[in-house]
Amino acid sequence: MHRRAFTGSLLSLIVAAPAMAQSGSAPTIPEEALIQPVVLADILKKGNPPPLLQVGFSVMYTEAHIPGSIYAGPTGTEAGIEKLKIAVQGFDKAKPVVIYCGCCPWVRCPNVAGAYKTLTGLGFTQIQVLYIADNFGADWADKGYPVAHG
Amino acid sequence: MADRFAALLLLFAFVLPVSVSPAQAASAPAPVMVGSPAPPFTRPGLDGKPVALKSYRGKVVLVDFWASWCPPCIIEIPQLIGLQKKHAGQLQVIGVSMDDDAASARDVAGRFPFNYPLLMGDAKFGHLYGGILGLPSAFLIGRDGRIVKILRGELKPGELDRAIQSALSS
Numbered sequence: 001m002h003r004r005a006f007t008g009s010l011l012s013l014i015v016a017a018p019a020m021a022q023s024g025s026a027p028t029i030p031e032e033a034l035i036q037p038v039v040l041a042d043i044l045k046k047g048n049p050p051p052l053l054q055v056g057f058s059v060m061y062t063e064a065h066i067p068g069s070i071y072a073g074p075t076g077t078e079a080g081i082e083k084l085k086i087a088v089q090g091f092d093k094a095k096p097v098v099i100y101c102g103c104c105p106w107v108r109c110p111n112v113a114g115a116y117k118t119l120t121g122l123g124f125t126q127i128q129v130l131y132i133a134d135n136f137g138a139d140w141a142d143k144g145y146p147v148a149h150g
Numbered sequence: 151m152a153d154r155f156a157a158l159l160l161l162f163a164f165v166l167p168v169s170v171s172p173a174q175a176a177s178a179p180a181p182v183m184v185g186s187p188a189p190p191f192t193r194p195g196l197d198g199k200p201v202a203l204k205s206y207r208g209k210v211v212l213v214d215f216w217a218s219w220c221p222p223c224i225i226e227i228p229q230l231i232g233l234q235k236k237h238a239g240q241l242q243v244i245g246v247s248m249d250d251d252a253a254s255a256r257d258v259a260g261r262f263p264f265n266y267p268l269l270m271g272d273a274k275f276g277h278l279y280g281g282i283l284g285l286p287s288a289f290l291i292g293r294d295g296r297i298v299k300i301l302r303g304e305l306k307p308g309e310l311d312r313a314i315q316s317a318l319s320s
Contacts, residue, residue: 057217057219057248057249057250058250059248059249059250059271059272059273059276060248060282060283062272062273063179063273063276063277063281063282063283064281064283074219074250076219102283102284103217103219103220103284103285104220104221104222104223104284104285104286105222105303105304108220108221108222110219110221134284134302134303135283135284135285135302135303136283136284137281137282137283137284137302138283138284138302138303140283141281141283147178149177149178149179149273149277
């Protein structure tokens with residue numbers, strides 16, 4: 001029974017591995033690049049926020065996203081990376097840009113690391129990554145921060 | 151006068167809707183809570199057969215929202231297959247993929263010996279269940295069709311087993 005459970009878990013990890021491997025892991029993002037939800041919510045409240053990019057999955061974006069954010073993902077895939085590159089064309093690379101996902105727990109997120117790496121490679125110098133510990137629901141919507149649907 | 155009315159009608163019919171962004175047009179989902187009736191649904195499964203929640207009335211049902219890109223969801227699949235097998239006849243697991251495309255869900259479907267139906271979800275389906283704003287998420291539904299537990303995030307060891315046992319014995 002234990003062997004069967006172990007085999008099942010191993011199989012699951014093998015199946016899940018591509019999603020984790022494509023973009024690296026969120027914890028590799030430098031701590032100084034992270035922005036906490038409460039800080040971003042305060043910036044939004046004051047108005048005139050930096051450009052916001054949701055780099056996760058379109059179903060999740062349609063369900064709920066930060067008002068004013070642009071969909072540019074999923075950056076765990078090559079197609080999503082290309083979408084992100086197109087989305088940031090014309091952005092001032094010396095000015096802040098915020099990226100976020102929130103599909104799953106931070107340590108499991110398949111998207112934010114790829115987005116961060118891509119923007120760094122494009123020459124962006126003030127990338128801020130919204131730190132979502134568990135998911136967009138628990139760490140943003142449930143806290144009462146602004147959400148748009150559609 | 152009639153021309154002016156017609157022009158106004160055209161304005162309302164075509165111009166104004168375009169100025170409303172999808173984000174503004176869509177509304178927040180109604181909350182789904184423990185104790186409330188599980189929102190009914192009927193959707194085609196990945197195998198083409200319809201999956202209707204109401205057809206499982208009398209059984210304990212676990213509606214599991216997952217996606218191919220969600221590592222903890224994938225890791226939990228063998229556990230769900232095991233629970234479906236263990237409680238066959240009393241429990242029905244239904245997997246709802248929140249993938250952006252069916253191909254990704256089918257790819258996972260081909261890698262595991264699924265013994266429960268899989269169907270495609272979307273934002274509308276997520277809204278039906280109060281908003282699925284993170285995965286994994288699961289709703290355990292009692293024999294009476296009411297939600298008995300909502301599980302959000304990675305399962306803790308034994309958490310789902312205990313919840314199912316409790317639902318089966320009540």
